[in-house]
Amino acid sequence: SSTSQQEFDYLFKLLLIGDSGVGKSTLLLSFTSDTFEDLSPTIGVDFKIKHVTLGGKKLKLAIWDTAGQERFRTLTSSYYRGAQGIIMVYDVTRRDTFTNLADIWAKEIDLYSTNQDCIKLLVGNKVDKESERVVSKKEGIDFAREYGCLFLECSAKTRVNVEQCFEELVLKILDTPSLLSEGSSGVKKNIFKESPPQNDASTTGCCSS
Ligand code: GDP
Numbered sequence: 211s212s213t214s215q216q217e218f219d220y221l222f223k224l225l226l227i228g229d230s231g232v233g234k235s236t237l238l239l240s241f242t243s244d245t246f247e248d249l250s251p252t253i254g255v256d257f258k259i260k261h262v263t264l265g266g267k268k269l270k271l272a273i274w275d276t277a278g279q280e281r282f283r284t285l286t287s288s289y290y291r292g293a294q295g296i297i298m299v300y301d302v303t304r305r306d307t308f309t310n311l312a313d314i315w316a317k318e319i320d321l322y323s324t325n326q327d328c329i330k331l332l333v334g335n336k337v338d339k340e341s342e343r344v345v346s347k348k349e350g351i352d353f354a355r356e357y358g359c360l361f362l363e364c365s366a367k368t369r370v371n372v373e374q375c376f377e378e379l380v381l382k383i384l385d386t387p388s389l390l391s392e393g394s395s396g397v398k399k400n401i402f403k404e405s406p407p408q409n410d411a412s413t414t415g416c417c418s419s
Contacts, residue, residue: 228299290322
């Protein structure tokens, strides 16, 4: 398509992680298209491309979604490899999705993330269901402080704060020189055209120190 030919200054690989049902696919769809749909679950890692201009830079965002694989705990190092940004999503109406971020997902990030300075954003989703909320905003803030993440609450359904999630993450990446170098997979110019960066041996050196 003509979209894939668009010029850009940086390519960023962003990941969505978190328990099944927290709204990762909906968040991605909400950001990359204009409609909210009740998604039927699909299996297999997938990604979407979005071109944005932020901080004066033309960016090509390859945003990866687990698309159900997380249910089988089969996300592997290749999913995480070369990511500049990770969005850790929980559902503010389900406490287990919040505690699993610390118990499971944060550990997996430490294990597999190849960019040491990779930016993490904690996202509490489904704030439109305020009457069913069980995880307070304060708890989110405290978690983010402890794990060194950015933090936002949003609704993928009403689209409140959805753009802000991606913008905050990307602006922080742009503010982190080590994530913009050639050694990271923040590949400059049109090297990346048809497929997302993965299994690139040149990115694995980033975690060696
Ligand atoms: P995933 O498994 O993490 O990808 O979650 P999905 O995106 O498939 O969402 C799981 C369910 O939650 C679906 O029925 C969505 O329609 C619903 N959902 C996702 N985001 C929101 C939200 O912000 N508010 C509400 N009320 N429902 C949502």
